[in-house]
Amino acid sequence: MADHQPQVEVLTESVRVNGTKAEATLVGGELAWRPAAGGNGEGQERRLELESEVLGFQMDGRQLKFATFAASGGGNGKGGGGDGNRRRGEVVVEMENEATAVRWGDVISDRLASLGRPKKLFIIVNPYGGKRSGPSIFQNEVLPLIEASGVLYTMQETKHRLHAQEIAHSLDLRKYDGIICVSGDGVMVEVVNGLLQREDWETAIKVPLGIIPAGTGNGMARSLLHAAGEPFCISNAVFAIIRGHKRALDVTSVVQGKARFFSVLMLTWGLVADVDIESEKYRWMGSARLDFYLLLRILNLRRYNGRILFVPAPGYEEVGDPVDQTTGYETNGFSTGFQDDGRTGSNGETCGYVGPSSIKEAGLRWRSLDGPFVSVWLGNVPFASEDAMAAPKAEFADGYLDAAIIKDCPRWDVLGLVFQMKDGSYVNSPCVEYFKVKAIRIEPGLRVGSSTEGGIIDSDGEVIARGDESDSRAGDDEPGHLMAYGPPIQLTVDQGLATIFSPR
Structure with a gap:
């Protein structure tokens, strides 16, 4: 029948x-x-x-x-x-x-x-990021669409650094169908870290997150809209949240000893981190500061000594050189970061999640690349900013980080690579080693030609380690960096741990 x-x-x-x-x-x-x-x-x-x-x-x-x-x-x-x-x-x-x-x-x-749209949202607005336009974007572009949709909301502005992390750590999640960030990527990262510090982190991290671009980079929003074939604009980002489609999102644990940080976008060391952070002194120039300082850095190109060890994804087993498996990485590598009691998050509070344990499994085959390096870029999503496709093959929940590494390259070739970054074609250059990893360990060294100066390690816009403290903008009243520059920093991916609103 x-x-x-x-x-x-x-x-x-x-x-x-x-x-x-x-x-x-x-x-x-x-x-x-x-x-x-x-x-x-x-x-x-x-x-x-x-x-x-x-x-x-x-x-x-x-x-x-x-x-x-x-x-x-x-x-x-x-x-x-x-x-x-x-x-x-x-x-x-x-x-x-x-x-x-x-x-x-x-x-x-x-x-x-029946479409599963959210009924009530908690909206975090960052009034300090980008051009300080978060409140006006919320009032003029987000609120009219939210009100027309009939979705209820609670809005709160951040008042200081890590405020969004504090909010996410204490928020009564039973009242909301999602947490929305009207900001750059940094506030969403704070929210992820706050959720993973909760005792109920296993359910908290599954609360859908949304991003409405109001910052400098806006890489996550650009990546989500690009994947759905949608034009990049604020209204499309808002409508994606209202429609309620969701996708899984990888979370990367960045660990050095007992210090840990959870990343969802990228980590950089070398050229990109230097430009992103050091150009802050030219913020009065607006977005042109990045192009201006990039040219300065290329004219005086820096190279950094160091070493990178990684567990390659399938298909990339021939990248780099094999590592002697008898050197004891079980006790002097990734596992060290995950085997301590490690219940302390980046703000010193109790941390419910200590990172993935899969890296402890036997039989992993490590490989390595030796410096010096011009740039090391590890991406979880395709776009690092609105106009920079740093990791064109990256996927939101494939369980891998995409590595784009520039070792030695003539300075004018580096400039050419920057122009090719808009569409991701720069990864086809012989100057770029592009591959996927399940886990990676960075051993950062000093700048070539210097006996004292190191570099900057930047994760999702947050400086987590700085090798030249004399150049730090932090004063006595500001917190120090989460990690030290020099000792190994380990990154391991937890596949699909978080959930994010997506256009499709």
Whole structure:
């Protein structure tokens, strides 16, 4: 006997859509209508996808009101063509009587509810990041969409460094369907660290996180929208959260002894870290500071001594040189960082999560690369910033970090690589060693030609170690760096540990 598929209820009614008589049909997750003969736009069928084009919905007597966010030519009833960017709109369907309106309204409400959209969000706004535009972005671009969607929210601005981490550590997560960061990538990283310091970290880290770009880099938001083929803009990032799609996200444990930091974006050492951090002294130049300081650094290119050891992902077993497996890395390597009692997080509070244990498994085959290095870049997602695809093959939850390493390279070739970073093609250069790792250990050394000066190790915009303290901007009243420069720093990936709102 043939299987019987459940039938989808089809509703058809003579209505008025935005004041024009039409025949409307609701089937599955789509509303379609065709203006009646003699009406405005006669014969041209319009469609509205509830999942991908509707912000919110409400009933008002005989009227069904849809707040829309559709590409031009979409369900807002405007004609075809356009640039494909989404725009706010409204579709009002007026029924002949209230009983019919209630029947349609109940079906539409049920179908929207079945999409798994969030009902209440906790929104953290960073008023200090980027151009200090977080509050205005929230008020002018985020709030109108949130209110149109009917999603409830609680908003809190950060007041100091690590405030978002403190919020996430103590927040009553039972009240919310997600935590949203209106900020650059750094605030989301603080939230991840706060969640993993909780006693209930196993459930806390599964609370969906959202990112609305309001910082300098915005690599996570760019990566999420790019993966879905969506243009990079604030409104698309907000709509992705409202729609409620989610994906798993790798979390990397960055460990040195008992000090640990949890990363979701990237770690850099060498050229990129130097430019990112040292260019702060030129912040008055705006975003041009990065290009200006990059040119200065290339003209006076630095190279750093050191060594990198790693466990390669399948397919990359021939990168680097084999490491003698009898050298005792079980006691003088990654495992050391995870075997201590290690319940202390980066702010000294109790840490519920001590990092993945898979690195302790026997049989891992380590390989190594020796310096000097111009740049070491480890990425978890494709984009490091809005316009820099640093790790073009990176995936959100593949369980690996993508390594892009520049050893020795003429300075003008380095400049050429920077220009090729917009589309990720720089990794095809013979100057770049690009591969994936499950775990990696950095042993940073001094700058070539110097007996005292080291470099900067930067994770997700946070300086975690600095080899030249005389150049540090930290004063006596500011906290020191989490880790020391010189001793090995270990990174290990925990596949899909966190959850993030995604356009698809």
